[in-house]
Amino acid sequence: MHKTRVIPPAAATGRIRRQYSHHPKGNTVKIIITVTGIDHEGIIAAVTTALAERKVNVLDVSQTIMGEYFTMIMHCSFNKDEQNLIDLQEAMVGVEREQRVQIRIQAESIFKAMHTL
Numbered sequence: 001m002h003k004t005r006v007i008p009p010a011a012a013t014g015r016i017r018r019q020y021s022h023h024p025k026g027n028t029v030k031i032i033i034t035v036t037g038i039d040h041e042g043i044i045a046a047v048t049t050a051l052a053e054r055k056v057n058v059l060d061v062s063q064t065i066m067g068e069y070f071t072m073i074m075h076c077s078f079n080k081d082e083q084n085l086i087d088l089q090e091a092m093v094g095v096e097r098e099q100r101v102q103i104r105i106q107a108e109s110i111f112k113a114m115h116t117l
Contacts, residue, residue, distance in 0.1 A: 029080045030059070030108035031088075032073065037101030039070040047103065050095045051076065054088060070101070075108070 035047055048058065051074075060075040078088065085107060092103045 027079045027081050028077045029085070030075065030077045031056075031085065032106050032108055032111055033076055034104045035070070035072040035074070035101050037070055037099065039065050039068055040099075043070055043099050043101060044072065046095050046099050047072070047074075047092075047101075050092060054091055055079065055082060056088065 033047075033051075035043065037043070044063065051058065056076050056078045058074055058076050061072065062074075063070075063072040065071075085105060089103075089105050092105065095101075096103050
């Protein structure tokens with residue numbers, strides 16, 4: 001039996017963009033977050049709530065359901081004067097356990113470096 005989902009029009013494309021950031025430019029760290037796991041209700045809410053509590057700004061999101069699997073990639077930023085990548089990853093461990101998903105956080109600079117070789 002399939003569940004019917006109501007998707008708000010803005011999210012229907014799976015991509016939501018914002019062109020601004022509330023972080024001072026010199027203090028901003030940009031990151032890539034991936035979230036994967038068995039699909040169920042509340043994953044996006046739990047992840048974004050935890051990020052908002054840590055003052056992480058979501059710049060771009062791509063999310064899809066592949067069969068029974070939930071996948072999401074987020075481009076985010078945060079102020080490096082307030083936290084570091086390790087602290088953020090540790091803060092998301094509770095969400096991983098509660099939602100039964102894997103959350104991976106990597107610096108955007110790593111992705112750029114991998115694609116310039």
